[in-house]
Amino acid sequence: MTDLRRTRRSLPIALLRSRETVMGPIRDMLAQSGVNEQKWRVLRVLQESGPMELSAVAQAACLLLPSLTRMVRPLEEEGLIRREVPPEDRRKVVIAVTPAGEALIHAHSAESAAIFAAIEAQFGHEKLELLLDLLEELQRLDLRR
Numbered sequence: 001m002t003d004l005r006r007t008r009r010s011l012p013i014a015l016l017r018s019r020e021t022v023m024g025p026i027r028d029m030l031a032q033s034g035v036n037e038q039k040w041r042v043l044r045v046l047q048e049s050g051p052m053e054l055s056a057v058a059q060a061a062c063l064l065l066p067s068l069t070r071m072v073r074p075l076e077e078e079g080l081i082r083r084e085v086p087p088e089d090r091r092k093v094v095i096a097v098t099p100a101g102e103a104l105i106h107a108h109s110a111e112s113a114a115i116f117a118a119i120e121a122q123f124g125h126e127k128l129e130l131l132l133d134l135l136e137e138l139q140r141l142d143l144r145r
Contacts, residue, residue, distance in 0.1 A: 051095065
């Protein structure tokens with residue numbers, strides 16, 4: 001029987017703990033506007049990339065497609081996104097951020113920048129860039145063989 005790593009040094013648990021450290025202040029920021037972190041990720045992806053098909057948004061925002069599909073109607077009803085069906089392919093759904101969604105992002109941009117500035121100040125610029133590079137490298141691993 002192979003010994004398991006101690007949970008203190010378990011990669012999945014360390015990633016979850018780190019995520020909570022980073023996301024705590026972001027959740028506090030978003031609570032002011034009633035937008036959860038999943039909706040925020042969708043809005044940020046759309047703001048950054050422009051109109052996108054649902055499966056591309058799901059992948060870029062780290063969401064399962066069924067979860068994103070359930071979020072589209074509320075986001076649309078809140079006026080934060082618009083949904084379109086391209087006439088050339090009626091099977092696809094393309095969503096885009098609206099001016100109201102842009103305004104919500106802008107309303108949080110200074111606080112969001114301050115959160116990440118605090119992370120960088122406490123963790124160090126070089127270490128943060130290295131961590132981001134290493135996490136991108138980790139994402140490219142094929143562990144599902």
